[in-house]
Amino acid sequence: QVQLVESGGGLVQPGDSLRLSCATSGGTLSLSAMGWFRQAPGKEREFVATIRWNGAVVDYTDSVKDRFIISRNNAKNILYLNMDSLRPEDTAVYYCAAATNKMYETRGRNDYDVWGQGTQVTVSS
16 A cells, blocks of 8 residues: 655744655555645645646645745655745645546645645744
């Protein structure tokens, strides 16, 4: 069974950068669309970024455009989220996910059927 494991979260100050990684084990998701979601305390899980199976197309929620970059290395089965200019409102648990029935990027939470356990990102001074 394919599993996803996130890493790279932590406590940073406003304006700092972080890189999240999501490693795949138990199989390959190289032909699947993948994405990042986040969930802040008391809020619903929300879409952050998505990437096509081959990395050719990406899409972001407006609040992270020009600050976050999603990328993937299919040879290593790793998904990344580079986060720059972090803000307190970026504080959340970040989840990576795979949409195994889709090759093209998708914002739809219900399209994703494999999820990681999440990694905490806290932005605070």
